[in-house]
Amino acid sequence: MNxxxxxxxxxxxxxxxDEELLRLANLGNQEAFTDLYERYxxxxxxxxxxxxxxxxxxxxxxxxxxxxxxxxxxxxxxxKFSTWLRVITNRQIANYYRKNKKSMQDRDIESDKSWLxxxxxxxxxxxxxxxxxxxxxxxxxxxxxxxxxxxxLRFAEGLKFKEIAELQEKSLDAVKSQFRRAIETLRKExxxxxxxxxR
Amino acid sequence: xxxxKDSDNSILDNQLxxxxxxxxxxxxxxxxxxxxxSLMRDLQNVVLDIYHVVPEKEPTGEMTExxxxxxxxxxxxxxxxxxxxxxxxxxxxxxxxxxxxAWQSTARRKQTLAISAAVAAIVIIAIxxxxxxxxxxxxxxxxxxxxxxxxxxxxxAAGSATLxxxxxxxx
Numbered sequence: 106m107n108x109x110x111x112x113x114x115x116x117x118x119x120x121x122x123d124e125e126l127l128r129l130a131n132l133g134n135q136e137a138f139t140d141l142y143e144r145y146x147x148x149x150x151x152x153x154x155x156x157x158x159x160x161x162x163x164x165x166x167x168x169x170x171x172x173x174x175x176x177x178x179x180x181x182x183x184x185k186f187s188t189w190l191r192v193i194t195n196r197q198i199a200n201y202y203r204k205n206k207k208s209m210q211d212r213d214i215e216s217d218k219s220w221l222x223x224x225x226x227x228x229x230x231x232x233x234x235x236x237x238x239x240x241x242x243x244x245x246x247x248x249x250x251x252x253x254x255x256x257x258l259r260f261a262e263g264l265k266f267k268e269i270a271e272l273q274e275k276s277l278d279a280v281k282s283q284f285r286r287a288i289e290t291l292r293k294e295x296x297x298x299x300x301x302x303x304r
Numbered sequence: 305x306x307x308x309k310d311s312d313n314s315i316l317d318n319q320l321x322x323x324x325x326x327x328x329x330x331x332x333x334x335x336x337x338x339x340x341x342s343l344m345r346d347l348q349n350v351v352l353d354i355y356h357v358v359p360e361k362e363p364t365g366e367m368t369e370x371x372x373x374x375x376x377x378x379x380x381x382x383x384x385x386x387x388x389x390x391x392x393x394x395x396x397x398x399x400x401x402x403x404x405x406a407w408q409s410t411a412r413r414k415q416t417l418a419i420s421a422a423v424a425a426i427v428i429i430a431i432x433x434x435x436x437x438x439x440x441x442x443x444x445x446x447x448x449x450x451x452x453x454x455x456x457x458x459x460x461a462a463g464s465a466t467l468x469x470x471x472x473x474x475x
Contacts, residue, residue, distance in 0.1 A: 133383045135376070142375060146363055154359035166363070167371045171378050234356060241357045259324065260358050266321055281317040285347070288320065292350045 123186040131177050138177075142170055145190055148262060152194050155261040156242055157201060169197045188272070195250075202246055244294040252287035259284065316344065323348050327355050422466040429460050 123144070129137035146166070153165045172193050180189055245253055258264045264272065270280045319338075338344035 135379055135383070138379060139372060139375075142372065143368075146368060146371075150363045151359055154361075155357060163367055163371065166367075167374055170371065170375055174375065174378060174382060237353060238357045241353050245354075256354060259328070260354050263328065265325070278314065278317065281321040282313065284324070285313070285317045285320050288347050288350050291354070292346055295350065295353070 120185060124182075127177070127180065127186060138174065141173075145187070146170075148187070149190065149194050151261045152191070152257055153198065155257060156198050156245060158239070158242070161201065165197055165201050168200075169194050172197060195254075198246075240295065241291075244291055244297075247294055248287065248290055251283070252290055255280070255284050255287050256291070316347075319344060320347050320351070324351050327351055418466060422463040425459055425463040426467075429456050429463070432456075 123141070126137045126141045126144075130141060149169050150162070150166055153169065154162050157165050169190075173190060176193065180186070245256065248256070255269065258269045258272070259266070266280050266284070267277055270277045273280065275283075338348060
């Protein structure tokens with residue numbers, strides 16, 4: 106059996122396992138719900154940590170799983186469970202940015218900078234990296250959803266381009282092209298952000 | 305001209321995707337063969353910027369437990385008040401029977417169908433068996449009353465065996 110077939114079968118078995126856990130959780134089985142939580146925590150965490158400042162990651166991750174619990178009954182199976190959970194995660198991230206809209210630009214940089222200054226002799230490269238991270242996060246949050254999504258799938262979830270193509274039911278060329286356009290848009294946004302920071 | 309642009313973009317798409325793959329594998333991410341100041345070099349730099357944002361850490365055990373604790377409290381609030389389920393529904397769900405819905409996998413749909421068929425066969429036979437034996441002259445064929453009852457018993461046994469097998473499989 107070739108590698109692709111094995112991977113496909115494993116993915117199918119995983120999906121079926123998710124389905125079963127979801128069905129049991131819907132019947133009120135707490136253990137099934139915690140299984141789902143443990144299975145998906147690393148993925149949700151990575152996605153959240155990619156876009157949210159460190160200090161708020163845990164809160165947002167928690168909100169994602171509470172939202173998932175409350176929406177269990179509404180999952181109709183039109184898509185895979187993992188896709189549905191991504192939508193919930195994105196919604197919670199968007200909520201976070203909406204709630205913090207006014208303060209994001211000022212607070213993010215300022216609070217993280219002041220945090221760095223509180224540390225004795227902060228490592229210059231750490232500080233630079235932290236600032237860059239904030240800049241990239243802010244720019245990413247301003248990208249159109251489809252561009253942000255492809256970047257998250259490749260970097261935060263570590264999916265290969267081929268896997269993204271399968272997930273989004275697109276050709277490999279289309280995915281690569283969308284990725285390049287996303288990077289180009291981010292480049293412009295980073296430039297604009299940088300200019301704002303200089304002012 | 306547009307064709308040229310398309311092919312240029314296609315080359316760029318593949319180069320950038322290839323570079324990103326290398327970066328994600330952690331192989332010499334700082335190296336770039338693209339000339340300084342070129343679009344490709346700029347895009348590669350953006351890829352590196354994003355790569356440095358990728359969280360290195362996994363959620364800690366403490367964080368996992370803290371969130372789980374909160375979730376379990378929420379779970380109690382959400383599901384603790386639920387009315388107890390009817391036993392038959394619970395049992396049918398346990399052996400794999402559930403209302404068909406779009407999110408069921410093909411395997412589960414087949415299982416539900418098999419259980420439905422077995423239950424239906426047993427019910428029909430249970431209803432028809434006394435009627436057939438009393439009206440034997442109307443329905444009996446060359447195999448005769450005893451033969452017919454025998455066939456019905458075999459079907460009944462097969463249906464029961466199917467149910468038993470499915471039940472065992474679920475366990």
